[in-house]
Amino acid sequence: MNTYKNILAACSQSGAELVAVSKTKPVEQIMELYDEGQRVFGENKVQELVEKQATMPKDIKWHLIGHLQTNKVKYIAPFVDLIHAVDSLKLLKEINKQALKNDRIIDILVQIKIAEEETKFGLDKEDAIALFQSIEQEGYKHVRIRGLMGMATFTDDKAQIKSEFETMNTLFQEIKSSLDDSTSSYFTELSMGMSGDYELALQSGSTMVRIGSLLFGARNY
Ligand SMILES: *Cc1c(COP(=O)(O)O)cnc(C)c1O
Numbered sequence: 001m002n003t004y005k006n007i008l009a010a011c012s013q014s015g016a017e018l019v020a021v022s023k024t025k026p027v028e029q030i031m032e033l034y035d036e037g038q039r040v041f042g043e044n045k046v047q048e049l050v051e052k053q054a055t056m057p058k059d060i061k062w063h064l065i066g067h068l069q070t071n072k073v074k075y076i077a078p079f080v081d082l083i084h085a086v087d088s089l090k091l092l093k094e095i096n097k098q099a100l101k102n103d104r105i106i107d108i109l110v111q112i113k114i115a116e117e118e119t120k121f122g123l124d125k126e127d128a129i130a131l132f133q134s135i136e137q138e139g140y141k142h143v144r145i146r147g148l149m150g151m152a153t154f155t156d157d158k159a160q161i162k163s164e165f166e167t168m169n170t171l172f173q174e175i176k177s178s179l180d181d182s183t184s185s186y187f188t189e190l191s192m193g194m195s196g197d198y199e200l201a202l203q204s205g206s207t208m209v210r211i212g213s214l215l216f217g218a219r220n221y
Contacts, residue, residue, distance in 0.1 A: 004036055004215060007198070011209060014202040019063050019191075021212030023048065024219045027055060033215065034060070042084070042210050046072040053079055065149075065210055067121050070094045078102050084149040084191055084210075085111040087123050089134055092143060099142035106142065109149040109191050112171060114164045116153045125171055132175055136183065147189030147207070148172050152197055161197050165204035168192055172205070 011018045019042040022030045030041065030052070039059060043049040044066025053062050061081035068083060070091050076083075077098035086092055086108045099106040110131065113122030123131060128148075135145065150168045152161040169190060176187045193201025193209035201209055213219060 004033065004038070007209075007211060007214065010199065010202060014206070016202055016206055017208045019065065019208060019210045020215055021065065021194075021210050022052070022216065023066075023212065024221065025216045027052060029216060030056065040081075042212075046075050049080075050075050063210075073098045074101075077104070077106065080106065082146065083108045085109070085121060087111045087121050089131055092131075092135065092140060096140040096142045104142065105144050107144050107146045109147050109189060110145060112148050112150045112168060114150040114152060114168050122150065128171070128175065129178075132179065136180065144186050145183065147187055147191065148175070149191035151194070152192070152201075154196075158200060162200050162204060165192055165197075165201050165206070169205035 008018060017040060018038070019040050020033055020038050021042045023044045034057065040061045040063065042063040042065040043052065044064070046064070046068070049062055049064055062079065063082045063084060064076055064080055065084045067085055068091060073091070073094045077095070083095065083106065086095065087110070092108070095106055095108060110128060111122040112128055113124055148168065148171065152164045155161065172190050176184055179187055189207050190205055191208040191210065192206045195211050195214035198209040198211055
């Protein structure tokens with residue numbers, strides 16, 4: 001079995017979805033995975049995402065997995081399938097506005113900061129809960145919050161990674177149970193796990209793994 005098939009098997013055993021992270025990779029290489037049946041791809045830069053979407057088959061579901069600037073939402077709003085890294089009310093409002101303009105509902109995840117590193121984006125638990133409260137009060141009708149996204153600390157310490165993923169899962173359950181029924185029914189996704197730690201993530205309740213280098217090889221920037 002090749003690597004792709006192995007990862008797919010691990011995902012389907014857990015009922016999780018595979019997002020193939022194609023950032024920096026050329027269209028020809030992405031098409032090889034497309035030809036094997038993969039349809040969900042993730043990019044972390046708006047411009048690259050827009051260029052690839054324009055040239056590649058239209059049945060691809062494109063996820064934006066990286067940090068998103070408010071002024072760039074408009075470029076991806078017509079087609080993006082899922083935005084993984086929403087970390088402010090300001091960004092959420094802009095996504096709602098651009099979704100309305102495009103007569104769409106855009107699915108999003110709220111990014112939680114679970115790693116120890118200072119560099120990672122995302123909200124801590126209190127800020128996330130506050131964000132959910134304002135969302136429920138305002139009712140932004142053109143965004144649908146599908147769940148949470150997070151990145152573990154970049155470390156070899158498996159116990160630490162595992163514990164960060166477990167913390168994410170606990171927070172996910174906690175927030176889900178606090179939401180009203182209609183919001184809660186869509187709140188089903190926990191996006192965590194990358195090439196180095198996706199198996200630990202799947203053990204800890206991940207429903208969506210974002211895998212790049214294991215599928216496409218190391219990236220040269
Ligand atoms: C690049 C990236 C990934 C994939 O990383 P790999 O280690 O190559 O699997 C996953 N999530 C985010 C947010 C990324 O930017």
